[in-house]
Amino acid sequence: MDFYIAHRLPGRVRLRYERNLLVPAQATVVQTLVSMQEGIDSVTVNPVSGSILIEYSGIEENRALAFVRALNDSYLEDKELLVQVGAVEVRESLFQSISVLLLRFLVKKILPLPIPLRAIMSFFTIAPRVQKGINALCAGKPFCADTLDASALALSFFSGNLNTANTIAMFLNMGDILEDYTRRKSYENLTQSFLNTQETVQLLKDGNESSVSISVLQTGDIVIVRSNSVIPADGTVVSGEAAVNQAAMTGESLPVQKTAGSSVFASTIVEEGELHIQIKACGRETRVSKIASMIDRMQSLKAASQIRSERTADKLVFYNFLLAGLTYAFTRDFIKASSTLLVDYSCAMKLSAPVCVLAAMKSCADAGITVKGGKFLEDFARADTIVFDKTGTLTESSPxxxxxxxxxxxxxxxxxxxxxxxxxxxxxxxxxxxxxxxxxxxxxxxxxxxxxxxxxxxxxxxxxxxxxxxxxxxxxxxxxxxxxxxxxxxxxxxxxxxxxxxxxxxxxxxxxxxxxxxxDPVRAEAKEVVQELYALGVKDIIMLTGDGPETARTIAGKAGIRTYEAQALPDTKAEFIKKLKKEGRTVVMIGDGINDSPALSAADVGIAMAQASSIASETADILLPADGLRSLPLLRIIAQNLIKRIQVNNGVIIGVNSALIAGELTGVLSSTAAAFLHNGSTIAVGMSAMRPMDTV
CATH class of the missing domain: 3.40.1110.10 (Calcium-transporting ATPase, cytoplasmic domain N)
Structure with missing residues (x-):
């Protein structure tokens, strides 16, 4: 493949190639195949600009470039491979988006156009936002950010302040770009925490074994999986014999023997032996790929703090309009009245809260904890009662x-x-x-x-x-x-x-x-974890077990738990949880077995252990990693920090924007300066919300 070096730094090189050289699917092949090579940290291919950005470590630049040169037509013209990988999703960079926006604004400003033509151009500039405001009004939402923006732009335009209207529109568009980037970056960070796109697998083709990226696997491929390796996709064993740990899929704690003809599933582990597996479901068809759709679903499960922030933001819009009306009533100045509409609380609050939730879920994902929605994090943060199943949860599940x-x-x-x-x-x-x-x-x-x-x-x-x-x-x-x-x-x-x-x-x-x-020995970490949970504000920790009272008392004592319920059956576990909730408690249930599923479902938050049965994992709202109970205190800290950060950010948003409104009313700030500072503070709060949540 032909290219030239556009820019280089130690460990980083940007290449340029003729844009017509690669179609989007070919760009994906380049990105995938180069990124899986040893020493390559990341590869980004932009087929629109004809750019390849390579970051590498532990190798020379020449070796990194050799990986690109090696991509000849046998790779780039492989139709089956091109169909399988799809195309790189192309987005303009943040710098490109803002640069284009500013360039258009400056060109319109400096062109010597007659006033009627300027008015027409200004009208078409503000029209989309005015239309959004009208739509919101027709939808029965008179007090929201869209109506606020539309009102400010319309007042400026019809009072003859075309420059002000154009400037406000430009700042609002810039704010949208930055907000979209912040949200998208948070979402992508979370996705990358769940999905490791750089994983490789041993592919057997024409009797030869080679290392390839999981992302290029196709149905029918044969892969070799050896001891202590993860099975990359659903498939059928064609040869070999191995003991496979299926705990991640079925909840079975003991390895299952797999031979020719056996079915195997993605994310299960070969503990001992070697298998040659023919892929029957890969990419989006594998069970592991449910993660991506799960992330989409989890964003609909909003935390109560997020919902309150959004409702508060909309309520505050009413006071923006009230202030504008009072300002005009006392000053009879349309310009000053409209300036109070340029600064609102809604945008920042509606940006900050969901980004905080995404940041919290990313911190959980980095720790191996899967959270199915922000709602469950907040419920866990304010939970006053945690109920543990005994077998497999407080104990080692190796009886x-x-x-x-x-x-x-x-x-x-x-x-x-x-x-x-x-x-x-x-x-x-x-x-x-x-x-x-x-x-x-x-x-x-x-x-x-x-x-x-x-x-x-x-x-x-x-x-x-x-x-x-x-x-x-x-x-x-x-x-x-x-x-x-x-x-x-x-x-x-x-x-x-x-x-x-x-x-x-x-x-x-x-x-x-x-x-x-x-x-069944009590987990070594159980007592320490229980003590930490008490220290983090959990008032009552209860153990449920089917054992008799004497055995239950002994196990609870070893785990440092003060309250226990003996001879508990699956149906009575669920009834016990419901009884606690009727007492006004916020209840978390932690279990791992099929018989724990009713209780997991009945609790405010159901948490499943790493090796839980498949039905328990599906029922649970949060899934713990392999280190099991040790992650519970961290989960509590992340959840509590989520609520604190949303509250702190809301306080900052109200304080800063109130100061900006006061500055406009007193004449200390111009409308343009206030709009600029308002958008700047919104993005600053959004970026702050993206910080890891496992620290204050």
């Missing part, structure tokens, strides 16, 4: 059989064999622990029982050689199934309760055959 206590002459081996035979049909964490323990002890549990019946959130029922089998919680065995509890069983329960282990009870016919104690 292990700690002890087996047999009764009635049974042996540990017999109890474990029967339990594993039943529990292999039900993939919850305790069941997996039982099956795994049986496997480690070399116990083969060939199916000899009849059909297994699962009693939701209680236990399993079956028969074996005419013996009735029941396995499940204490509530299921003793309360529902009426199995008698002997003094021997009570002593065993009291002993196990001190360990914090969960218990599975196995009954054969009308007597208890054994207790299996399963230990």
């Amino acid at each position: 292990k059989v700690k002890r087996i206590i047999p009764f009635g002459g049974k042996t540990e081996r017999e109890i474990l064999k029967i339990a594993a035979c039943l529990e292999e049909h039900f993939p919850h964490s305790l069941a997996r622990a039982v099956v795994k323990e049986a496997s480690e002890r070399g116990i083969n549990h060939r199916e000899e029982h009849t059909k297994v019946s699962y009693i939701l959130a209680h236990g399993l029922v079956s028969t074996l050689k005419k013996d009735a089998l029941r396995i499940g919680s204490a509530h299921f065995i003793f309360d529902d199934e009426k199995i008698p509890k002997t003094p021997e069983v009570e002593r065993a329960e009291a002993e196990l309760a001190q360990t914090g282990c969960s218990q599975l009870y196995l009954a054969i016919n009308d007597s208890l055959a054994g207790i299996i104690a399963v230990e």
